[in-house]
Amino acid sequence: xxSLNEAAEFLKKxxxxxxxxxxxxxxxxxxxAAALCRGLQQTGRHAAVRCSDKIGPKYRYLFEGVAPETxxxxxxVAVDIADVSLFGEPLRALYGDRVDLCLDHxxxxxCYAKRCxxxxxxAATCEIIFRLLRLMExxxxxxxxxxxxxxxxxxxxxxKYTNVTPFTYRIAADLVETGMDAPTINxxxxxxxxxxxxEMECRVWxxxxxxxxxxxxxxxxxxxxxxxxxxxxxxxDGISALPRQVEGVLIGVTLREKPAGxxxxxxxxxxxxxxxxxxxxxxxxxxxxxxxxxxxxxLEEAKEQILAGIGAYLNKHAAT
Amino acid sequence: xxSLNEAAEFLKKxxxxxxxxxxxxxxxxxxxAAALCRGLQQTGRHAAVRCSDKIGPKYRYLFEGVAPETxxxxxxVAVDIADVSLFGEPLRALYGDRVDLCLDHxxxxxCYAKRCxxxxxxAATCEIIFRLLRLMExxxxxxxxxxxxxxxxxxxxxxKYTNVTPFTYRIAADLVETGMDAPTINxxxxxxxxxxxxEMECRVWxxxxxxxxxxxxxxxxxxxxxxxxxxxxxxxDGISALPRQVEGVLIGVTLREKPAGxxxxxxxxxxxxxxxxxxxxxxxxxxxxxxxxxxxxxLEEAKEQILAGIGAYLNKHAAT
Numbered sequence: 001x002x003s004l005n006e007a008a009e010f011l012k013k014x015x016x017x018x019x020x021x022x023x024x025x026x027x028x029x030x031x032x033a034a035a036l037c038r039g040l041q042q043t044g045r046h047a048a049v050r051c052s053d054k055i056g057p058k059y060r061y062l063f064e065g066v067a068p069e070t071x072x073x074x075x076x077v078a079v080d081i082a083d084v085s086l087f088g089e090p091l092r093a094l095y096g097d098r099v100d101l102c103l104d105h106x107x108x109x110x111c112y113a114k115r116c117x118x119x120x121x122x123a124a125t126c127e128i129i130f131r132l133l134r135l136m137e138x139x140x141x142x143x144x145x146x147x148x149x150x151x152x153x154x155x156x157x158x159x160k161y162t163n164v165t166p167f168t169y170r171i172a173a174d175l176v177e178t179g180m181d182a183p184t185i186n187x188x189x190x191x192x193x194x195x196x197x198x199e200m201e202c203r204v205w206x207x208x209x210x211x212x213x214x215x216x217x218x219x220x221x222x223x224x225x226x227x228x229x230x231x232x233x234x235x236x237d238g239i240s241a242l243p244r245q246v247e248g249v250l251i252g253v254t255l256r257e258k259p260a261g262x263x264x265x266x267x268x269x270x271x272x273x274x275x276x277x278x279x280x281x282x283x284x285x286x287x288x289x290x291x292x293x294x295x296x297x298x299l300e301e302a303k304e305q306i307l308a309g310i311g312a313y314l315n316k317h318a319a320t
Numbered sequence: 321x322x323s324l325n326e327a328a329e330f331l332k333k334x335x336x337x338x339x340x341x342x343x344x345x346x347x348x349x350x351x352x353a354a355a356l357c358r359g360l361q362q363t364g365r366h367a368a369v370r371c372s373d374k375i376g377p378k379y380r381y382l383f384e385g386v387a388p389e390t391x392x393x394x395x396x397v398a399v400d401i402a403d404v405s406l407f408g409e410p411l412r413a414l415y416g417d418r419v420d421l422c423l424d425h426x427x428x429x430x431c432y433a434k435r436c437x438x439x440x441x442x443a444a445t446c447e448i449i450f451r452l453l454r455l456m457e458x459x460x461x462x463x464x465x466x467x468x469x470x471x472x473x474x475x476x477x478x479x480k481y482t483n484v485t486p487f488t489y490r491i492a493a494d495l496v497e498t499g500m501d502a503p504t505i506n507x508x509x510x511x512x513x514x515x516x517x518x519e520m521e522c523r524v525w526x527x528x529x530x531x532x533x534x535x536x537x538x539x540x541x542x543x544x545x546x547x548x549x550x551x552x553x554x555x556x557d558g559i560s561a562l563p564r565q566v567e568g569v570l571i572g573v574t575l576r577e578k579p580a581g582x583x584x585x586x587x588x589x590x591x592x593x594x595x596x597x598x599x600x601x602x603x604x605x606x607x608x609x610x611x612x613x614x615x616x617x618x619l620e621e622a623k624e625q626i627l628a629g630i631g632a633y634l635n636k637h638a639a640t
Contacts, residue, residue, distance in 0.1 A: 159479050159492075160506045166493040172479075173489035186480045194567045202525040205518060247514045 002115045004128070008135035010101055010115060011040070011075075018073035020095060021051035022081040023088035027154030027189065029080035030055060032103070032125040034062040035147035036079065039138040046071055052088030056234065058188060062147050075100045078113060080125035080151075082106035103128050123163040126151030130171050145175040150185055158190050196235040200225065204239055210249075216310055217243035218303065221256040244268035251275065251310055255302055262296035265306050278313045282306070324448070327437045328455040330421055331360070331395075338393035340415060341371035342401040343408035344553075347474030347509065349400035350375060352423070352445040354382040355467035356399065359458040366391055372408030376554065378508060382467050395420045398433060400445035400471075402426035423448050443483040446471030450491050465498040470505055478510050517557070519549040524559055530569075536630055537563035538623065541576040564588035571595065571630055575622055582616035585626050598633050602626070 002010075011017070019037055021029040033049040040047035048069040055063070076095050081087065082104060084096045102113035105128060107120035122128050126148040133140055140148070152172060156164050159172075176182050193201075200221070207220040219242060229235070244252030252268040265282070268290050269275035275291035276284075282305070284293025295302040322330075331337070339357055341349040353369040360367035368389040375383070396415050401407065402424060404416045422433035425448060427440035442448050446468040453460055460468070472492060476484050479492075496502050513521070520541070527540040539562060549555070564572030572588040585602070588610050589595035595611035596604075602625070604613025615622040 160503060160510065162503045164496070164502065166497040169489045169493035169496065173486040173493070176484070176489065177486040182484065183480060183482045190480065191561075191565050192567050193565050198525060198528070198566055202522065205522040205525075208518070241511075245511050245513050246518055247512050 001111070002117055004117055004119075004131055005135060007101060007103065007115065007117045008132055011077075011132075012136060014075035014100075015045050016071045016074040017045065017047045018071075018076050018095070019047065019049045020076065020078045020081065020087065020091055020099070021049065022086040023051075023053050025051050025053055025055055025059070027059065028124045028126055028151035030059050030062050031147040031149075031151030031154070032079040032129045034066065035126065035129050035133070035140075035144045035151075036077070037066055038144050038147065039133050039136070039140075041067060042141075043136075043138055050091060052091045059150075062150060065143065078102045078104075079129070080104055080106075082108050083110045084112045103132070121165065123161075123165060123168045124151045124155035126155070127168065127171055130175075140175070140178060142178045142180045145178040145180040146185065149175045149180060149182055150189070153182075153186055154189055158186055194235050196229050196231040197237070197239075199229040200231045200235060200239060201242070203229065204242065208243060208246075211307055212311065212314055214248055215250040215314070216253065216307070217246050217249045217251075218253040218255065218307070219243050220299065221254065222299075223257045223259060240266040241268060244270065251278075253306060253310070255299065255306070257299070258294075262294060263299065263302040264292065264294050265302065266290070266292045267306075272317070273313070278306075278309050281309050281312075321431070322435045322437055324437055324439075324451055325455060327421060327423065327435065328452055330435060331397075331452075332456060334395035334420075335365050336391045336394040337365065337367045338391075338396050338415070339367065339369045340396065340398045340401065340407065340411055340419070341369065342406040343371070343373050345371045345373055345375060345379070347379065348444045348446055348471035350379050350382050351467040351469075351471030351474070352399040352449045354386065355446065355449050355453070355460075355464045355471075356397070357386055358464050358467065359453050359456070359460075361387060362461075363456075363458055368393075370411060372411045379470075382470060385463065398422045398424070399449070400424055400426075402428050403430045404432045423452070441485065443481075443485060443488045444471045444475035446475070447488065447491055450495075460495070460498060462498045462500045465495040465500040466505065469495045469500060469502055470509070473502075473506055474509055478506055514555050516549050516551040516555040517559075520545065520551045520555060520559060521562070523549065524562065528563060528566075531627055532631065532634055534568055535570040535634070536573065536627070537566050537569045537571075538573040538575065538627070539563050540619065541574065542619075543577045543579060560586040561588060564590065571598075573626060573630070575619065575626070577619070578614075582614060583619065583622040584612065584614050585622065586610070586612045587626075592637070593633070598626075598629050601629050601632075 017040055019033045021033050037047045037049050046069055076099050078099045087096055099113035101115045104118045105122040105125050109118040119128055130148050203225050204219045209218050240254035250270050250273050254266040256264045258264055267275040267279055274288045276286045279285055279291040279293040282293035286292055295305055337360055339353045341353050357367045357369050366389055396419050398419045407416055419433035421435045424438045425442040425445050429438040439448055450468050523545050524539045529538045560574035570590050570593050574586040576584045578584055587595040594608045596606045599605055599611040599613040602613035606612055615625055
């Protein structure tokens with residue numbers, strides 16, 4: 001582990017800097033990379049961003065106006081990547097063992113780089129990039145601000161999650177002060193649903209069943225529903241959060257049929273229920289609020305087994 | 321209009337202060353009232369909150385631990401009430417012509433009180449109360465902070481709307497610094513749906529139709545759907561925002577059957593479309609992003625008329 005000051009000093013001395021994002025790139029890894037790349041280019045340095053996966057159209061504005069560069073990197077920087085396994089291919093093969101600097105906020109970061117700065121208290125890696133740019137005395141203009149805001153708002157569910165700190169809000173204040181358009185970013189990230197997502201939501205609500213005095217709600221996603229709606233992976237974003245959103249529901253359960261059979265179970269729980277304790281009984285795991293496991297059985301059996309597990313948990317913690 | 325300093329001076333000299341909320345009370349009017357009442361009681365003054373409507377269970381935490389008081393008011397304060405017509409009965413009859421101080425952020429405020437402080441730049445009246453308490457040197461504790469945060473987050477759609485300013489975020493930072501539980505408030509306000517709401521959402525998605533190359537999406541809410549789902553008014557919250565959320569949709573239209581027949585039309589539009597311009601053709605009005613009108617005709621005719629109006633608008637502004 002190095003200090004953020006040391007990270008800033010390292011970058012100040014570097015040129016031809018390649019910035020890497022994690023697979024299934026989200027707003028935080030892309031926003032961090034785009035902001036850092038813009039800042040470095042602003043100071044006359046050569047910088048570029050790479051990701052093993054394609055960047056979705058939703059995030060393309062982050063890179064609008066960034067000069068595309070190709071060069072043999074002198075410094076490789078990984079942003080928001082907790083482990084080498086998240087580089088994906090080809091980036092893992094190319095750079096997995098030669099990362100000069102890693103900037104991240106995941107507590108699970110495996111410190112695979114020559115220099116590591118990890119701050120698990122940061123709500124997003126974009127918070128770290130914000131501080132880093134300040135230390136490097138690179139001005140945060142409107143475009144950099146839009147990139148950093150994107151990472152912060154997506155990693156906090158638009159300031160909804162428990163990772164938000166007073167510092168998160170203060171950074172947001174400084175960012176919107178540049179004149180960037182936060183409402184448009186938030187609408188794009190949170191209030192825009194694809195047709196396939198809407199179709200899927202519709203069908204999923206129809207499968208909803210309630211158990212244990214309506215404290216448990218269960219939905220099902222079948223391969224047939226996925227086929228018929230044409231839903232891709234990101235069209236399913238947020239679906240498993242739906243059952244727990246129903247008033248009075250303590251545990252929301254999503255049973256998702258796997259392509260080769262069997263079911264992937266996602267549990268979302270309200271405090272004081274610990275979803276990971278329930279999933280652990282089935283060889284799964286996760287956090288208190290969100291956990292999962294897999295059951296290689298039929299839909300009826302999967303439902304019966306997970307409901308039995310939940311019933312046992314609720315019985316044991318009769319207070320809840 | 322008075323200054324906020326003058327408002328603070330007036331309150332410092334007052335006792336037995338009655339604080340009034342508007343009808344259909346929302347997070348901002350209730351959060352403002354509860355925060356002010358708590359602050360005044362903290363300084364040893366008699367204060368109470370009244371609303372013509374019942375306060376929903378969702379907002380009861382705002383008043384937890386507030387000492388209930390009954391007294392003949394010496395000072396009457398209206399918070400977040402733009403006009404006397406929004407007092408409802410019995411408060412309008414009792415206090416409509418004797419409001420000593422009005423604190424509000426609605427630009428349409430009719431300045432009906434003896435002293436008026438209106439700041440249209442404030443995202444929520446709770447921002448004004450925050451500044452007022454500072455001026456009065458009343459400390460914002462965790463409970464007051466929870467009240468103020470509630471008003472700010474509900475009036476900004478959890479920091480999503482265009483009314484959010486850098487100051488909004490900075491206040492939020494100060495509020496969460498007191499140790500209040502913002503994630504729980506946000507979950508309650510934004511991620512909790514009643515069973516009736518879920519039922520209604522389901523049925524409404526089934527009515528969705530697309531027009532004009534999918535740039536316009538239309539949903540219908542009938543009296544029958546309301547009857548069958550048992551939905552009350554607040555179960556319908558957010559429903560009319562659904563069609564515009566679909567990717568690529570510029571104008572979302574909700575046709576809601578009125579109990580005595582005819583349809584209430586709500587339009588939600590993305591920039592650069594101006595919904596109020598379309599609704600004005602039908603004798604309605606509103607804002608660029610959200611507007612409405614009423615058509616006393618059958619469902620088919622209502623749909624045809626509003627779609628014709630939208631078509632004419634889209635033709636005229638061919639650029640969009």
